[in-house]
Amino acid sequence: MTFAVLSEDMELTAKNLGMFKELLYERCHLSFPESREMLLRRWITQFAEKGKYRSINDYYRALMEDRQEFERLISMITTRETYFFRMPAQFEALRDVVIPAIVDREGSASMKALSSGVPHRMRLRAWSSGCATGQEAYSLSMQILDSLRYPKAWDVKVLGTDINRDAIGLAKLGRYDSQRLGKTPSSFVERYFTVCTPHEIVVSDEVKEITEFRMLNLRDLPGEESLKNSFDIIFCRNVMIYFDLAAQQRLVSALSACLAPGGYLFTGEGEVLHLYDHSLEVLERGDAVYYRKRAEE
Ligand SMILES: C[S@@+](CC[C@H](N)C(=O)[O-])C[C@H]1O[C@@H](n2cnc3c(N)ncnc32)[C@H](O)[C@@H]1O
Numbered sequence: 001m002t003f004a005v006l007s008e009d010m011e012l013t014a015k016n017l018g019m020f021k022e023l024l025y026e027r028c029h030l031s032f033p034e035s036r037e038m039l040l041r042r043w044i045t046q047f048a049e050k051g052k053y054r055s056i057n058d059y060y061r062a063l064m065e066d067r068q069e070f071e072r073l074i075s076m077i078t079t080r081e082t083y084f085f086r087m088p089a090q091f092e093a094l095r096d097v098v099i100p101a102i103v104d105r106e107g108s109a110s111m112k113a114l115s116s117g118v119p120h121r122m123r124l125r126a127w128s129s130g131c132a133t134g135q136e137a138y139s140l141s142m143q144i145l146d147s148l149r150y151p152k153a154w155d156v157k158v159l160g161t162d163i164n165r166d167a168i169g170l171a172k173l174g175r176y177d178s179q180r181l182g183k184t185p186s187s188f189v190e191r192y193f194t195v196c197t198p199h200e201i202v203v204s205d206e207v208k209e210i211t212e213f214r215m216l217n218l219r220d221l222p223g224e225e226s227l228k229n230s231f232d233i234i235f236c237r238n239v240m241i242y243f244d245l246a247a248q249q250r251l252v253s254a255l256s257a258c259l260a261p262g263g264y265l266f267t268g269e270g271e272v273l274h275l276y277d278h279s280l281e282v283l284e285r286g287d288a289v290y291y292r293k294r295a296e297e
Contacts, residue, residue, distance in 0.1 A: 009056070010048060024077070029243045030078075043073065047059065071165050082131075082132040084135045085184050086182060089286045090290065092288065094144075106123065106154075127227075128159070129216070129234060132162055132164070134170065135182065138160075141156075142191075144158065159214070160212070160214075161215065174202055178200060221251065229257070229259070230258055231260055234263065236266070252278050259280075261294070262294070265280060267290075279293075281294060
């Protein structure tokens with residue numbers, strides 16, 4: 001990217017704002033329609049003042065050169081709103097359709113392996129992409145553990161990723177306000193959480209053991225070779241809302257490439273995929289719409 005000369009004071013001109021927007025789009029695919037520009041203006045000015053930069057130009061330069069400074073702005077910009085078992089109909093589809101289908105597939109593979117004398121460990125991989133503070137990834141882990149008859153016999157891993165470093169730090173802790181358990185079924189609260197203070201509850205070790213978190217910018221997904229064809233289940237919910245149509249299309253294609261053949265993709269309520277080119281099957285169960293990669297792909 002070329003470095004543009006910005007104003008030498010704290011005034012954020014329309015041209016300056018355009019440069020910040022370009023930087024955010026280029027690095028993270030984050031887009032700011034006019035309706036959100038005011039907000040972006042406020043954040044930029046606040047951070048520039050708080051960081052004691054002498055000018056907006058200096059702040060822009062710091063964002064270009066200093067990763068931590070850039071991440072601080074990203075933490076502010078990206079809304080981390082999330083809660084356990086958000087959109088319960090999707091978790092019901094997981095419980096009633098998706099996990100049983102994976103259990104059948106792995107059961108057949110085990111039988112085949114048995115007859116040919118090759119050992120086979122039943123395996124399930126899930127990914128909460130844009131997991132914020134971890135509630136979605138932990139909900140997936142809890143649902144999977146609860147649905148498997150012999151979870152210890154399985155090799156299960158749930159990955160949670162997000163661009164927001166602070167959010168990933170909190171996700172790893174797995175400590176939450178006990179009043180904010182969202183739509184967690186009460187039997188799950190008893191089984192998969194431990195009370196740690198009168199107001200705090202912590203995710204159990206059994207759940208933490210199968211759940212891993214790391215930072216990942218979804219813009220970089222097409223280059224993540226190790227994730228290709230990997231996941232039986234991907235949740236990417238309430239993340240695309242940050243992207244423009246072109247970036248959303250790239251994300252849908254990249255997520256499809258990360259699904260294992262026959263794998264399932266769950267998106268947010270307002271994020272139905274009919275606007276994009278894709279070859280996923282569209283499935284419905286109750287209020288849940290979700291997608292499946294064809295097994296032969
Ligand atoms: C509103 S939260 C949604 C959390 C969760 N998926 C849910 O539906 O409850 C959106 C998350 O997307 C993350 N995000 C936004 N842009 C991203 C990007 N380019 N790469 C990775 N994560 C991103 C944000 O940091 C934020 O934590």
